Amino acid sequence: MxxxxxxxxxxxxxxxxxxxxxxxxxxxxxxxxxxxxxxxxxxxxxxxxxxxxxxxxxxxxxxxxxxxxxxxxxxxxxxxxxxxxxxxxxxxxxxxxxxxxxxxxxxxxxxxxxxxxxxxxxxxxxxxxxxxxRNGFCANCGTPSQPAAGGFRRDCQACGTHHFPRTDPVVIMLVRRGETCLLGRAPRFKEGMYSCLAGFLEPGETVEDAVRRETREEAGIRVGGVRYLASQPWPFPASLMLGCVAEGLDETITIDPAELADARWFHRAEVARLIAGTHPEGLSVPPPMAIAHLLMRAFVDGAA
Structure with missing residues (x-):
C-alpha cells in the first residue's frame, strides 16, 4: 500500500x-x-x-x-x-x-x-x-553575481565566491500513540482540514531532534522514537519535506496558538474516514499529492 x-x-x-x-x-x-x-x-x-x-x-x-x-x-x-x-x-x-x-x-x-x-x-x-x-548579489561582498554552470551556481567576479542553490529541510511527522495519531490545524488551513505537524530544521539539529522539538513546541507532546518514512520536494519555494513517524509519550495536548488553531488525537478508524471524505464532522485532510496524506494512510494501513 x-x-x-x-x-x-x-x-x-x-x-x-x-x-x-x-x-x-x-x-x-x-x-x-x-x-x-x-x-x-x-x-x-x-x-x-x-x-x-x-x-x-x-x-x-x-x-x-x-x-x-x-x-x-x-x-x-x-x-x-x-x-x-x-x-x-x-x-x-x-x-x-x-x-x-x-x-x-x-x-x-x-x-x-x-x-x-x-x-x-x-x-x-x-x-x-x-x-x-532572490540572490542577485554576492552574500560575501555585495557585488552583483552572475549565473554559472547553466544556472546551478552563481559566481562573484569580484571576490571569487561560488554560491549554490539552497534547499530548506522540513520535518513533517505523524505522531502516534497506540491506536491514535496527533493531527493539527494551522490558522492558515482551510476550515475543517487537519494535517500532520511540521517545522523547519534548525542549524546543527538532527531530523529526530527536530521532530521532537517541533512536536513539543506546537502541541506540548513529548516524543520518543522517531523513524524516517519518505521525502517529498516541496517547491514553495525550495523545501524538502522529510516524512517521519514518531511515538508520542504524552496524551495531554497544549497547543501553541501562534502555530496551531487546534490539535487532537484521532483514532485509526477516524483517520480512515478523514481520508475517505466521510468524517461525520465534515473534516478533511490534504490531498494524495501531499506527504501528510501518505503518512496518514500509512498509519491507517499499519505501515507506520
Missing amino acids: LEGSLARLGYAQSRLRRHSAEAGEGAVPPLDTPDAAWVLFAGDRVVLRREPATALLTPEMVARAPALAAPLFLGRFDGRPVFAAAIEPASDDLADGESHRSLDLRSLAAEGAVEADELGLLATAKSLLVWHA
Whole structure:
C-alpha cells in the first residue's frame, strides 16, 4: 500500500537527468538547440500545452514569448535538453488560447494536469528560478553575481565566491500513540482540514531532534522514537519535506496558538474516514499529492 501512495506524491517523480554545477559551462548546450524543451513560469503560474497535456514547450512556442530572464539549463529529459525561464506575469496572455493555458504549480499537481514525472522537473525549475530572483548579489561582498554552470551556481567576479542553490529541510511527522495519531490545524488551513505537524530544521539539529522539538513546541507532546518514512520536494519555494513517524509519550495536548488553531488525537478508524471524505464532522485532510496524506494512510494501513 505504501508504494501506491508514494507514486501519488507530487513533485517526487522525475525523468530529468539533471545538470550539475560540477559539469561546467562546456556541458551546457546552446539555447537554439532544435530539439530543446522549455519550461516557462509567468510569476507562480506554469505555461502548459493543452494537447498533449505537458509543461514542456517547443522552441517555436517560446519564440512568441517576450524577453526572457536569464534562461537556466536544467538537464536532459528523455535525451532532450531542457531550459527554464521566467516571463513577466503580465505576459500570462501567452497561454490564453485554445492551444495553451497556465496553472499554478500547486493546482497543477493536485489536478494531475501533466504526467507525474514532469512534476519533479517543474519543482527543480521553480526552486532555481526563485533562488536566482532572490540572490542577485554576492552574500560575501555585495557585488552583483552572475549565473554559472547553466544556472546551478552563481559566481562573484569580484571576490571569487561560488554560491549554490539552497534547499530548506522540513520535518513533517505523524505522531502516534497506540491506536491514535496527533493531527493539527494551522490558522492558515482551510476550515475543517487537519494535517500532520511540521517545522523547519534548525542549524546543527538532527531530523529526530527536530521532530521532537517541533512536536513539543506546537502541541506540548513529548516524543520518543522517531523513524524516517519518505521525502517529498516541496517547491514553495525550495523545501524538502522529510516524512517521519514518531511515538508520542504524552496524551495531554497544549497547543501553541501562534502555530496551531487546534490539535487532537484521532483514532485509526477516524483517520480512515478523514481520508475517505466521510468524517461525520465534515473534516478533511490534504490531498494524495501531499506527504501528510501518505503518512496518514500509512498509519491507517499499519505501515507506520
